[in-house]
Amino acid sequence: MNKTVQHERLEQAQRVLEIEADAILALRARLDGAFLAAIDAILACAGRLVVTGIGKSGHIGRKIAATLASTGTPAFFVHPAEAAHGDLGMITDGDVLLALSNSGESDEVIALLPALKRKDITLIAMTGRPDSTLAREADIHLDAAVEMEACPLGLAPTSSTTAALALGDALAVTLLEARSFREEDFALSHPGGSLGRRLLVHVRDLMHAGDTLPVVQSGTTLKDALLEMTRKGLGMTAVVDASANLVGIFTDGDLRRTLDKTLDLSGLAIDDVMFRQPRTISAERLASEAVKLMETHKVNGLLVVDDAGHLVGALNMHDLLQARIV
Known part of the structure; x- marks a missing residue:
């Protein structure tokens, strides 16, 4: 032509x-x-x-x-x-x-x-x-x-x-x-669309809870904490005290940083290596808000707590991807 x-x-x-x-x-x-x-x-x-x-x-x-x-x-x-x-x-x-x-x-x-x-x-x-x-x-x-x-x-x-x-x-x-x-009204008419997923799906709908929630008690050995992480497969474990209050988190990234310092993990407790200020979110928040929080703080997972600060669940980026929130 x-x-x-x-x-x-x-x-x-x-x-x-x-x-x-x-x-x-x-x-x-x-x-x-x-x-x-x-x-x-x-x-x-x-x-x-x-x-x-x-x-x-x-x-x-x-x-x-x-x-x-x-x-x-x-x-x-x-x-x-x-x-x-x-x-x-x-x-x-x-x-x-x-x-x-x-x-x-x-x-x-x-x-x-x-x-x-x-x-x-x-x-x-x-x-x-x-x-x-x-x-x-x-x-x-x-x-x-x-x-x-x-x-x-x-x-x-x-x-x-x-x-x-x-x-x-x-x-x-x-x-x-x-x-x-409003956007929320539009989402109710479009539950199968991306807007519906962003405005109707809450953290509680996607989080891991109960037997699927990786959690160990404060004072647990690092070895046992790693076994818990392996069993639950979320690349992290929450750490709670005797009253189920959240006191920390340990992730795959924390493990790599620990190994950079020492290869001998036998004498370490989870309290020695955990991150004591984990990012948290309420179960009632929208899943899209969880995405924004992860992106803002450059983390791949969040722990879910109730109003009293008790651990109730865990959520990672893979969950959000699988639910097509991202």
């Missing part, structure tokens, strides 16, 4: 992005009372927000419904053709319907209007033609008109679908803010 062709193709791609960006910016200038009325209607909705559309508008509608549902607005998508054959029963009194159609004349959507009028719902239309049938019949009309499609033939929905998608995002984010939706 010669450089001239490459340049022309890059120019074409840049032109597409410019046209679609201009379409979105034009929407910004047209936001008015109708947008605010749509926000108020959705906030006051006693039911769900139902989204519908056919063809490319349907694809955009599905994404808008998914974004709304994950940001605090109960929403789902209904295909207009399926609605005409029974799924209309999914739309009940008290719902709000958001109907997408660039032309405002999509037969499958228009065919639903008589039945919808008999229901106690609010109809919000998002179209590119304020004078269309759907726009006229709607309680609220959102103008998503674009000056031109990015498709050079003017046929494939490009700028119009981008504009509709952006307007749907504007609805979702404005509603999110109005509902004081």
Whole structure:
């Protein structure tokens, strides 16, 4: 491929992005009372927000419904053709319907209007033609008109679908803010995602406790402490006093530092070589906070204590990696 062709193709791609960006910016200038009325209607909705559309508008509608549902607005998508054959029963009194159609004349959507009028719902239309049938019949009309499609033939929905998608995002984010939706709320809708793991998984969910917790009493010989570390496989052991209060920690790194000083370990007790100010964390803290603490202090493990300072668990970086918190 010669450089001239490459340049022309890059120019074409840049032109597409410019046209679609201009379409979105034009929407910004047209936001008015109708947008605010749509926000108020959705906030006051006693039911769900139902989204519908056919063809490319349907694809955009599905994404808008998914974004709304994950940001605090109960929403789902209904295909207009399926609605005409029974799924209309999914739309009940008290719902709000958001109907997408660039032309405002999509037969499958228009065919639903008589039945919808008999229901106690609010109809919000998002179209590119304020004078269309759907726009006229709607309680609220959102103008998503674009000056031109990015498709050079003017046929494939490009700028119009981008504009509709952006307007749907504007609805979702404005509603999110109005509902004081938080990261924690988002995580509850995304328990399988990375955000859900970071905001829902606590130290107590990952820590080693009970028989899997490496721990020795103060005064234990270093040899016995090493056996405990080997049995539990965490690369460390906690050291507690007779009242189960945490008094220290001994790690693989401490062992290497001890061996740098002497190869004779036979006469050493754990108290002689342990680190007396171990990094600790509460079992109720988020696992993501444990990651931050380890990174800040450049350690690979933490001991878990209760409010009284009693040892209750241990956690290392491998646990966090395995749980995909890191």
